[in-house]
Amino acid sequence: MDCDDSSHAFPYFPDGNVVLAAENADHKLRHFRVHRSILALHSPVFADIFTMPVQPEAEQYDGVPLVRLSDQSEDVSEFLKSFYGPCTLLPRHRDPNTPLIVRGVLELATKYQVDVLRTHIVQRIEEDWPQSLAEWEAAETEFHRIFNEFMATGPDDPEGAWLEEMFPEPASAIRLARDYDIPNILPAAFYAMSRLSPEEDWDASRAVDRDRLLIVGERSARWSLLHNQDLLALIRGNKLIGSAVARMHTRIFETVDEADCHGGPLCIAARKRFCGLFESAGHQDPLYELRGFYSGEQFGLRDVCESCRSQLLSEAQVRKQAIWDLLPDYFGLLDD
Numbered sequence: 257m258d259c260d261d262s263s264h265a266f267p268y269f270p271d272g273n274v275v276l277a278a279e280n281a282d283h284k285l286r287h288f289r290v291h292r293s294i295l296a297l298h299s300p301v302f303a304d305i306f307t308m309p310v311q312p313e314a315e316q317y318d319g320v321p322l323v324r325l326s327d328q329s330e331d332v333s334e335f336l337k338s339f340y341g342p343c344t345l346l347p348r349h350r351d352p353n354t355p356l357i358v359r360g361v362l363e364l365a366t367k368y369q370v371d372v373l374r375t376h377i378v379q380r381i382e383e384d385w386p387q388s389l390a391e392w393e394a395a396e397t398e399f400h401r402i403f404n405e406f407m408a409t410g411p412d413d414p415e416g417a418w419l420e421e422m423f424p425e426p427a428s429a430i431r432l433a434r435d436y437d438i439p440n441i442l443p444a445a446f447y448a449m450s451r452l453s454p455e456e457d458w459d460a461s462r463a464v465d466r467d468r469l470l471i472v473g474e475r476s477a478r479w480s481l482l483h484n485q486d487l488l489a490l491i492r493g494n495k496l497i498g499s500a501v502a503r504m505h506t507r508i509f510e511t512v513d514e515a516d517c518h519g520g521p522l523c524i525a526a527r528k529r530f531c532g533l534f535e536s537a538g539h540q541d542p543l544y545e546l547r548g549f550y551s552g553e554q555f556g557l558r559d560v561c562e563s564c565r566s567q568l569l570s571e572a573q574v575r576k577q578a579i580w581d582l583l584p585d586y587f588g589l590l591d592d
Contacts, residue, residue, distance in 0.1 A: 263284070263285055263286055263287050264286075264287055264288075264289070265286040265287065265288055265329060265333050266288075266333060266337070267288055267289070267290055267333075267336050267337060267340055268287065268288055268289045269289050269290060269291065270289070271291075272289035272290045272291050272320065273291060273292050273320050273321075274289070274290060274291070274292045274295070274306075274320055274321050274322075274323060275287050275288065275289045275290075275317040275318060275320055275321070275322045275323070276288045276290065276322075276323050276324075276325055276332060276336070277317070277322055277323070277324045277325065278324075278325040278326075278327050278328065278329040278332045279328070279329060280328065280329040280330060281328065281330065285329075286329035286332075286333075287317060287318075288329075288332060288333065288336055289318065289320070290336055290339070292306045294339050294340070295339070298339050298370050298372070298373070299368040299369055299370050300369050301367070301368040301369050302368060305323070327360075327363075327364055327367075328360060330360065331360030331361055331363065331364055332364065334360070334361045335360075335361050335364040335365070335368075335370075335373075338361070338370075338373050343373065343376060343377075345357065345358060345361055345377075346358065346377070346380050349383060349384060350384050350422060350423050350424050351384075351421075351424070352420065352421055352423065352424055352425035352428070353425075353428075354380070354381065354384060354424065355381065355425075355428035355429050355431065355432040356428055358377050358380075358381070358432075359432060359435075361373070361377065362374065362377050362378075362432070362436050363436070365377065366436060378436075378438055381429070381432065381433075381438055381441060382438065382440050382441055384424040384429070384441075385424060385429060385440075385441035385444045385445055386444045387440060387444075388580075389543075389576060389577055389580040392444060392447075392543065392580065393543075393547060395423075396543075396544065396547075399423060402419065402422060403419060406419050420474070420475050420476060423475075424445075425458065425476075425477055425478060426445040426446070426448040426449045426452075426477050427449060427458075427477040427478040427479055427480075427481045427482055428478050428481055429441055429445045430442065430445045430446065430449065430481070430482065430486055431481040431482070431483075431486075433445065434483070434485075434486070439589065442584075442587070442589050443580075443583035443584050443587065443589060444583075446486075446489060446490065446493060446583065446587040446589070447493075447543075447583055447587075448475075448477075449477055449482075449490055450490055450493055450494050450497065450540075450587075451475070451540055451541045452475060452476065452477050454479050456474060456475065456476040456477065457476055457477070457478075457479050457480075458476045458477055458478040458479075459478070459480075460476075461474070461476040488588075489587045489588050489589070490587070492586070492587065492588055493583075493586040493587040493588070496585075496586040497542060497579070497586050500542075500579065500582070500586075501542045501545075501579070503535075504542065504546075504575055505531050505534035505535050506531055506535065508568060508571045508572055508575060509527050509528075509531045509568070511567060511568075511571045512527065512564050512567050512568065513567065516563045516564070516567070517561055517563060517564050518561045518562065518563050518564075519559070519560065519561030519563075519564065522559050523559065523560050523561045523564055525559075526558065526559035526560050527560055527564065527568075530560070542576075542579055543576055543579060543580065546572045546573075546575055546576045546579075547572075547576065
């Protein structure tokens with residue numbers, strides 16, 4: 257094949273001894289000249305390819321063997337770059353577009369069994385999603401801290417585009433995890449989705465006034481990326497979580513040892529009043545309810561004595577942990 261410099265794409269090394277060819281999104285061929293030893297070192301698939309003898313009639317390009325790939329050239333370029341230096345593909349932490357950005361390269365790392373690159377990408381994805389209740393609550397605290405900063409600076413702040421663009425987006429994360437076997441992020445990602453309505457769509461929300469979302473701190477998701485299996489998992493999870501927490505607050509208040517109460521009738525009345533208030537609050541986000549109600553971040557435990565307050569906080573923590581631990585079961589992730 258004749259050499260066309262305009263089709264060369266990085267990496268293209270003059271001393272390379274093999275050329276890989278792949279089409280870009282416009283169906284134009286791009287060529288990458290690299291080293292067989294480097295490819296074989298990182299990928300057992302390429303190592304096997306290069307063990308086969310080169311036939312005299314084999315296609316060549318720029319004086320060396322040509323290997324045609326069915327992959328997108330944009331992904332091939334990023335994939336090959338990782339063999340010659342630090343991976344520069346990964347965005348900042350918690351970038352909501354990370355699953356979309358890394359998908360192509362993760363596909364190639366999996367296909368060509370480049371385990372080091374795949375592990376690097378997977379670990380980076382996992383860092384964006386809490387693996388424990390403590391990590392989840394830390395992420396929620398960070399969200400509310402940044403939200404308060406947005407409220408203080410106002411939507412005219414040049415740094416303040418979209419609040420939710422500073423945090424991972426769950427639907428694309430679920431799609432990536434399902435397609436490329438990253439199960440550790442699924443419980444948190446599904447729980448994050450369970451708090452949203454299909455009306456809170458990532459693309460549709462950007463067709464409305466930006467300031468509205470900044471003010472109320474709304475979140476959205478790329479709902480169209482979910483498959484039927486995922487939607488059924490959400491329906492199942494929402495139902496099971498709702499059933500589990502239907503009388504949760506009543507049971508929490510029933511754990512109080514009246515013998516240790518130092519507040520008398522005032523404390524008893526306050527506990528009953530707040531129990532009713534909590535029961536009517538709904539259960540769209542029970543982890544937030546339990547944290548907010550019992551820590552004082554929302555309604556607090558006004559008029560509840562210190563002894564009863566301590567017991568309630570302890571029991572609320574137990575209930576939160578139980579919900580978190582059961583998320584894989586609620587969303588049917590143990591069946592996968």
